Amino acid sequence: MGFRICGSDPERRKSKEIEKKINTWMKDYNKVMKMLLLGAGESGKTTIIKQMKILHINGFSKEEFAEKRCEVRSNIFESITTLLSQLDKQGLQLQISDSLIAAEYIRNNPPENPDDMTQQYYTCVQQLWRDGSIQNVYNMQNKYQLIDCAKYFLDKIDVIRDVSYEPSEQDILYSRKRTTDIQEIQFEMKIPKKFGGGKQLFKLFDVGGQRGERKKWVQLFDGIQVVLFLVSASSFDMRIAEDETTNRFQESLELFEFVWTTRFLREAGTIIFLNKQDILKQKIIEEKKNIGDYFPEYQNYKLDPKDKDIGENEDYLRTRCFIRDKFMGIAKTAGMATGPQRVKMAPGFSIAVEEKPRHCYSHFTTATDTNNVKLVFDDVHSMIITRNLSALGIQ
Ligand SMILES: Nc1nc2c(ncn2[C@@H]2O[C@H](COP(=O)(O)OP(=O)(O)O)[C@@H](O)[C@H]2O)c(=O)[nH]1
């Protein structure tokens, strides 16, 4: 990458200095960009890792396909057993007589291994999934914990029950397995020509999001340049799996406040992915859910004219912008009111340094949609480059 700046002597000296700065920066920049995915459980972190594998690495290996096949089948097992146990808890009864036999079979024959589910087991799952009461329980899912992909896989049983079933990329993106360790992937992205061309190396870290996993986060904070904070924007009417009383959206707001204010991540750029927009849209438009029932301040929230989008449902737009602004509100206030910070220069000698205002970026995302993630990630990449250049006073 080369920047040529011409002019008179003092200008030339200044431009030399800038060029030196750029070269130093480019050296670091060329090394590796360390990014960390953070967010509550089930917000979509691991799905982003999968998308990066599809977009920037050669997709999934044979072993991964086999592992995901097992994961998909285990998701079917988990979904149907959850729905059945909730049937009793919600005081409902199966509507079709064949369903009673199917329920008995499912209860008495749990597979030892998800890949060992018998054809009869699949037939019973299908029978139950057709039953109106199971559908009713499914529609009450904010009252208990059901994985987001339940419907996606239960609708696909005919394909998944086949002995030669191979999961598609879409199936892999929808499959759910709780992350309990730290995963790291490395990939390259082309630097757009307008920024000088070449390649940028990324390291992306994924962690478990549930409460018990969060103590492992801090060990990764050192040297992180960008935090991608994932929010499950559709979860405003749900409670967290850990204690079944805390609202998921509230939990996410509090977690963001911690991430935004921790001194270990002060130097990192922060980008919020307001994820699961597809589910949010469906909840608002088709299921007519109202975020105001959970967050009363929504009633007074006005959609800014710049956020209007012709052709898009206004209730959905208002809800997603309300969610965004709750996070932006934290970014604007939390951790910024501390005034000048004292920085220790030598024993007994410190100076006051005015804190730079930090900017938090956000995107509306659907992590299961590869095209959407590609566009968002290209944008994130350009933003990182521009941010770094502007920190050097060049843009
Ligand atoms: N429909 C839909 N499902 C999503 C989206 N993002 C993630 N999921 C699903 O939500 C579940 C949890 O996602 P995961 O990436 O494991 O969350 P993590 O706990 O933050 O790593 C998985 O079944 C994903 O397929 C999204 O934008 N839309």
Ligand SMILES: [Mg+2]
């Ligand atoms: Mg995960």
